[in-house]
Amino acid sequence: MAEAVPPRRWPWVVGLAAALVMGVVIGAAADTGVPASELEAAQQQSSSLRDDLAAAEGELGTLRSQRSAVRARESRQDGREQELDQRAAELDAREAAIGAAEREYEENTIPGTGTFLVGEDIAAGTYRTAGSSECYWARLRGTSGDLDDIIANGFAEGPTTLTIAPSDEAFEVGRCAEWRLR
Numbered sequence: 001m002a003e004a005v006p007p008r009r010w011p012w013v014v015g016l017a018a019a020l021v022m023g024v025v026i027g028a029a030a031d032t033g034v035p036a037s038e039l040e041a042a043q044q045q046s047s048s049l050r051d052d053l054a055a056a057e058g059e060l061g062t063l064r065s066q067r068s069a070v071r072a073r074e075s076r077q078d079g080r081e082q083e084l085d086q087r088a089a090e091l092d093a094r095e096a097a098i099g100a101a102e103r104e105y106e107e108n109t110i111p112g113t114g115t116f117l118v119g120e121d122i123a124a125g126t127y128r129t130a131g132s133s134e135c136y137w138a139r140l141r142g143t144s145g146d147l148d149d150i151i152a153n154g155f156a157e158g159p160t161t162l163t164i165a166p167s168d169e170a171f172e173v174g175r176c177a178e179w180r181l182r
Helices: 010-032 036-107
Strands: 113-118 127-128 138-142 148-157 160-164 168-176 179-181
Touching: 138 160
Parallel strands: none
Antiparallel strands: 113 168, 127 160, 127 179, 138 148, 138 168
16 A cells, blocks of 8 residues: 655744754853854754755665655566466366366277277277278177177278167277277
């Protein structure tokens, strides 16, 4: 909060008071017989006090300027802190969105080798792979290893799309690129 700056009339008042005191001192000195050297010393002291007052006023002005500069810097810093808080919130939101996208990617991706249970390890749906020259796949109605468990199978030598039905028990792949749910 800004402090009220007092009117700059007080040096004039101090000067007037010093003049009155000097007048009283001179008048008293004339009446009391104070030596002129003491009067001269009092005048020099008064002049020195005025110089000190002027110097103090200059320092006060400098301090006020410095205080104003500090307040301006604090205001800029507050604005920068608000910008950084907003940026941090934006980054948090982006991180959450990326995390969700990564989880979705992982949940909708079948690695290139293994046997995966439908509804437990993978979701039913249409998947696509880039394939490879040795990529084998099989849709299974069971996991006993019997040939009767194979619903359909084949080799994906290039890009391949296939649908895993909700009624399939498992999906087996070997030496393939990953399969992505479309």
